[in-house]
Structure formats: structure tokens, C-alpha cells
Amino acid sequence: MTVAEAGTPPRDEAPTGRIGLRLASWYAAVFVVTSLATVVLTYTLLASSLTERDREIVLSTLRExxxxxxxxxxxxxxRAVETEQRSGQQERLFVRVVRGRAETLFLNMPPAWNNFDVSRLGGQGALWEQLLSDSGQAALEVAGARLADGTLLQVGKSTENRDAILARFRTVLAIVGLVIVALGLAGGAVLTRSALRPIRQLIGAVRDIIRTGRTDARVPVRAGRDAIDELSTLFNDMLDRITGLIGGMENALDSVAHDLRTPMTRLRARAERALQSNDTDDQREALVTCLEESERMLAMLETLMDISEAETGTMRLDRRAVALEALVGEVVSLYEEVAEEKGIAVVTEVEPGVAVEADQGRLRQALANLLDNALKYTPAGGRVTVDARREGSTVRLDVADTGIGIASNDLPRIWERLYRGDQSRAERGLGLGLSLVRAIVLAHGGTVDVITTPGRGSTFTIRLPGGFDREFITRL
Amino acid sequence: MRNQGQVVTKTMILSHVWGYSFNPGTNVVDVLISRLREKVDRDFEPKLLHTVRGVGYVLKAG
Structure with missing residues (x-):
């Protein structure tokens, strides 16, 4: 008894091999059967038309x-027989006139046909009679007619010629048949080989990927648009997605490992010191610090999870029509007091009736982050403008401030997770706000970019697909 | 009122009251709480809203 080994069983070419054999056999079978049927039909038609022609000649001669x-x-x-036979223009025929039962009055037999024993022919005057030659290889087909004076006129033709033609034809057909069978088998093999090649490539590529664990390998895709090309493309898409997911997870893990270590160490050190101290006030202070740090870490973890989900496309978006007028108003009202306290004017300009299909909570989160940033980096007396309007088939959402702007060497990196520019380090925050905004907007199929002048201010622009008209909103 | 006597953090306040799950960079919650305190506690004793430094706020009498 064999015991299967644990893990993946060894795989070979068997599955495609079997499919290939089956396809080849079917192809060959169908090809050979149809071709042979054509051959047989042709042969039958030829034989019957030759017979028909011979009998026609015999009958017309008999009448004549x-x-x-x-x-x-x-x-x-x-005289007539003599003339016609000698001239050689007519087909050579057997002609006999018989009186009574066996008295032959006239007999014409072409010289080459001597091996027929005509005495065996009946004298009853049947329309068709057949007489086999002595050797049994040919037959004499004889038609008879009773004449007015009671004698019997018989006209016949040997099947020799016909048989010779058909025999030659059979030889040709046999050769053709062999060629057809050979072609069918070879064609089937070639066809299945070429049809299955992409599948074999796909299998090879998948097997390589499984063996090496390299998800950056791709299946070659041909230019065609058949099912196998589509399968290859889909397979590559799946690999892209897997690579994206793994990359996203690795990045998130790296960020977490890197950025949680510092606060964790700090937290630990603070707790240790508090344990060694006997001062209750100091211990209380330490607990406050620990809570503060853990709160921060929790927030960071949650935001990182959000970003990862949005970036890997696993964020669940509850997409509905969101009226931007209401959304902007809501977010701005949250920051009314902060703006007032800092002495910053917040102005909104939303084109009436503009809406997008989006997850309301996520979009609010993104907008609040941008507004929070704008207020954070804008000095007293500044101005923050939020406006939303249709722009072709997209909806454009601007958050502009008159703040400190972004230094040009920071600009390319502001969307990175946990990246904080020099100016940003002085402020509260995790360094995740813009990454989250970008991830949310990209998950909605939109874009986000920024125009900034250091010292003058920045404008963040979100563009989202689709802007519904007013009727759409009122119908909701 | 549900969390009476318990300390609630600023992030909790932001997400439960306004439905924003993010860590604000501005003092948006502090400002809002101080406005609330003006309305609730200014002319009354004992004070109800207390700040737990570094963590958040607590609602309790005394």
C-alpha cells in the first residue's frame, strides 16, 4: 500500500497531456470520418453513374x-451491326437474335469478350439478365426484347471497362484515404499542441511562481483576444492585486514597526521610572503620559489600517450620492470655533446641486483632514477657502489657505506615510493625515494634488468622478 | 451622560459626537469643549466638565 506524502503531491504534465490527447483524437476522428464519408459517397456516385450510362447505351441500341x-x-x-462495329465509333456490344428456345439466328460478340458462355443465357426474353464470365471476374449485362415475329433480340455489354475504371479509382481513393488519415492525425496533434501552448505556458508560469514565491513574475500575454489570452490577462491582474496587497501590508508593517518603537520605548521608560519613584504626583504624571502615548499609538494604528485598506483596495466604501453643499457645511461648522479662536476666516463656495457618489464618512474624513491641516498651518489673520464645483465630468473640491506653504524639498514626500517636514514637526499630528486623504481619494477613483507657494499658502485639490445634477439629488 | 464619571479622550469625543475618525492636528476638540464649558459651567457651581490633562475630559459633579 502506498501512503501519500503530506503536502503538495508531485505534479507532472498529465492534465494538459490528457486534454491534448483527447482533443487530438477528436479532431482526427472527425476529420477522418467526414473525409472518408466524402470519398465513399464519391465512389458510389461514380459507380452508379457508370452503370446508368452503360445500361442507357444498351437500351437505346436495343430499341434502335x-x-x-x-x-x-x-x-x-x-448489316447495321457490321457497319457500326467495324467503324469503331460505337461502343462494342454483344448482339444476338434467337428463335424459339435456342436457335441462334445472329450473333455478334466483340473479340475480347470470348470468355462468356452465351449458351447459358436464358431465352425467356427477360428485360435484364446477367451472365458471369468463365473466370467470374466480369459480367455481361444483357437486355432482351421480343420482336414482332416471335424472335428474341438481345443486346449486352460487358462490365469489364467499368470495373477497370472503378478499380483504378479505388486505388486512388485508398491512397487519398491513407493521406487523409495521416493528415488528420498530424493536424490534430499540431493543432492541439499550438492551441494548448498558452495553457502550458500559463501552467509553467504559475508553477514557477508557486515554487519560487516570486509574485513579480508575469504570464506572457499574446495580442489576441481569445479566452486563453483573457485568462492570462486576468491571471496577471490577480498577481498584480496580490503583489499590491502584500506590498501594502509590508509597507504598513514597516511603518508600524518603525514608528511604534519610539513611543513604546518612551512609554516603557516612563512607566519604569514611575515604579521606582515613591512620589504619588510623579506616578500620576507618568500614568497621564502613558495614556497620552497609548492614545496616540492607537490613533496611529487605526489610521495606518485605514490607509492600508484604502491603498490595497480592500476598504469597504458605502457609496451613495453625497451632496457636497451639506458635507462641506458640516465639516466647516466643526471648525468654526477653532478658526474663530485662531482669527482665520473660513469661506465656502459650493456650486449648488453638486454631488458625488462616495462613502460619506470617508469623504468627510478626507475633507476634515485637509481643513484641519489648512487651519493648523495658517497664521492668524489668514483665510481658508473651501470650494466645490463641477469641472467637466468630474467634481473638483479645493481647500486653499494663506498659510506657510510647503517647502519644495518636502513637496514630493508629503503623501508618504509618517513623513513629516521640518515645519510640520513643530505641530501636533501623526504624519498620516495626507496619506489618508490620498488613499481615500484614490479608493474612490479620484485624484488629489497640491499647488503651493512657500510663505503664501497651499491649495489642495481633490477631483472625484461624476457630478450629478440637481434633479438627481431631489430624486433621492 | 452615558459615560458619566468616566474619562473620555478627545479622539473618542470626535468620533462619537461628530463621526470623524481621525486624529486632529488642531485643538478642535479643546476649543469645542471650552465653548461647551462656557454654556454649562460658567454661572454654576459645582463645575461639571473637568479636564484630565493630556487625556481628555470627564463629566462629574464635584
């Missing part, structure tokens, strides 16, 4: 000679 006999008697018939 009956006429000649009726008009000029036996002598006239003999």
Missing part, C-alpha cells in the same frame, strides 16, 4: 436494332 429488324429483317440488322 428492334426498329432496324422490324423494317428490314435479319439481313438489315446484320
Amino acid at each position: 436494332y428492334s426498329q432496324t429488324y422490324a423494317e428490314g429483317g435479319l439481313r438489315s440488322l446484320a
Whole structure:
């Protein structure tokens, strides 16, 4: 008894091999059967038309000679036969006139046909009779007609010629048949090989990927648009997605490992010191610090999870029509007091009726982050403008401030997770706000970019697909 | 009122009251709480809203 080994069983070419064999056999079978059917049909048609032609000749000659006999008697018939046979223009035929049961009055037999024993022919005057040659290889087909004076006129033709033609034809057909079978088998093999090649490549690529664990390998995709090309493309798409997911998880893990270590160490050190101290106030202070740090870490973890989800496309978006007028108003009202306290004017300009299909909570989160940033980096007396309007088939949402702007060497990195510019380090925050905004907007199929002048201010622009008209909103 | 006597953090306040799950960079919650305190506690004793430094706020009498 064999015991299967644990893990993946060894795999070989068997599955495609079996499919290949089956396809090849079916192809060959169908090809050979249809071709042979054509051959057989052709042969049958030829044979029957040859027979038909021979009988036609015999019958028409019989009618002609009956006429000649009726008009000029036996002598006239003999003359006619003589002339026609000698001229060689007509087909050579057997002609006999018999009186009573066996008295032969006239007989014409082409010289080459001597091996027929005509005495065995019946004298009953049946329309068709067949006489086999002595050797049994050919037959004499004889048609008979009773004449007015009671004699029997018989005209016949040997099947020799016909048989010879058909025999030659059979030889040709046999050769053709062999060629067809060979072509069918070879064609089937070639066809299945070429049809299955992409599948074999796909299998090879998948097997390589499984063996090496390298998800950056791709299946070659041909230019065609058949099912196998589509399968290859889909497979590559799946690999892209897997690579994206793994990359996203690795990045998130790296960020977490890197950025949680510092606060964790700090937290630990603070707690240790508090344990060694006997001062209750100091211990209380330490607990406050620990809570503060853990709160921060929790917030960071949650935001990182959000970003990862949005970036890997696993964020669940509850997409509905969101009226931007209401959304902007809501977010701005949250920051009314902060702006007032800092002495910053917040102005909103939303085109009425503009809406997008989006997850309301996520979009609010993104907008609040941008507004929070704008207020954070804008000095007293500044101005923050939020406006939303249709722009072609997209909706554009601007958050502009008159703040400190972004230094040009920071600009390319502001969307990175946990990146904080020099100016940003002085402020509260995790360094995740813009990454989250970007991830949310990208998950909605939109774009986000920034125009900034250091010292003058920045404008963040979100563009989201689709802007519904007013009727759409009122119908909701 | 549900969390009476318990300390609630600023992030909790932001997400439960306004439905924003993010860590604000501005003192948006502090400002809002101080406005609330003006309305609730200014002319009354004992004070109800207390700040737990570094963590958040607590609602309790005394």
C-alpha cells in the first residue's frame, strides 16, 4: 500500500497531456470520418453513374436494332451491326437474335469478350439478365426484347471497362484515404499542441511562481483576444492585486514597526521610572503620559489600517450620492470655533446641486483632514477657502489657505506615510493625515494634488468622478 | 451622560459626537469643549466638565 506524502503531491504534465490527447483524437476522428464519408459517397456516385450510362447505351441500341429488324429483317440488322462495329465509333456490344428456345439466328460478340458462355443465357426474353464470365471476374449485362415475329433480340455489354475504371479509382481513393488519415492525425496533434501552448505556458508560469514565491513574475500575454489570452490577462491582474496587497501590508508593517518603537520605548521608560519613584504626583504624571502615548499609538494604528485598506483596495466604501453643499457645511461648522479662536476666516463656495457618489464618512474624513491641516498651518489673520464645483465630468473640491506653504524639498514626500517636514514637526499630528486623504481619494477613483507657494499658502485639490445634477439629488 | 464619571479622550469625543475618525492636528476638540464649558459651567457651581490633562475630559459633579 502506498501512503501519500503530506503536502503538495508531485505534479507532472498529465492534465494538459490528457486534454491534448483527447482533443487530438477528436479532431482526427472527425476529420477522418467526414473525409472518408466524402470519398465513399464519391465512389458510389461514380459507380452508379457508370452503370446508368452503360445500361442507357444498351437500351437505346436495343430499341434502335428492334426498329432496324422490324423494317428490314435479319439481313438489315446484320448489316447495321457490321457497319457500326467495324467503324469503331460505337461502343462494342454483344448482339444476338434467337428463335424459339435456342436457335441462334445472329450473333455478334466483340473479340475480347470470348470468355462468356452465351449458351447459358436464358431465352425467356427477360428485360435484364446477367451472365458471369468463365473466370467470374466480369459480367455481361444483357437486355432482351421480343420482336414482332416471335424472335428474341438481345443486346449486352460487358462490365469489364467499368470495373477497370472503378478499380483504378479505388486505388486512388485508398491512397487519398491513407493521406487523409495521416493528415488528420498530424493536424490534430499540431493543432492541439499550438492551441494548448498558452495553457502550458500559463501552467509553467504559475508553477514557477508557486515554487519560487516570486509574485513579480508575469504570464506572457499574446495580442489576441481569445479566452486563453483573457485568462492570462486576468491571471496577471490577480498577481498584480496580490503583489499590491502584500506590498501594502509590508509597507504598513514597516511603518508600524518603525514608528511604534519610539513611543513604546518612551512609554516603557516612563512607566519604569514611575515604579521606582515613591512620589504619588510623579506616578500620576507618568500614568497621564502613558495614556497620552497609548492614545496616540492607537490613533496611529487605526489610521495606518485605514490607509492600508484604502491603498490595497480592500476598504469597504458605502457609496451613495453625497451632496457636497451639506458635507462641506458640516465639516466647516466643526471648525468654526477653532478658526474663530485662531482669527482665520473660513469661506465656502459650493456650486449648488453638486454631488458625488462616495462613502460619506470617508469623504468627510478626507475633507476634515485637509481643513484641519489648512487651519493648523495658517497664521492668524489668514483665510481658508473651501470650494466645490463641477469641472467637466468630474467634481473638483479645493481647500486653499494663506498659510506657510510647503517647502519644495518636502513637496514630493508629503503623501508618504509618517513623513513629516521640518515645519510640520513643530505641530501636533501623526504624519498620516495626507496619506489618508490620498488613499481615500484614490479608493474612490479620484485624484488629489497640491499647488503651493512657500510663505503664501497651499491649495489642495481633490477631483472625484461624476457630478450629478440637481434633479438627481431631489430624486433621492 | 452615558459615560458619566468616566474619562473620555478627545479622539473618542470626535468620533462619537461628530463621526470623524481621525486624529486632529488642531485643538478642535479643546476649543469645542471650552465653548461647551462656557454654556454649562460658567454661572454654576459645582463645575461639571473637568479636564484630565493630556487625556481628555470627564463629566462629574464635584
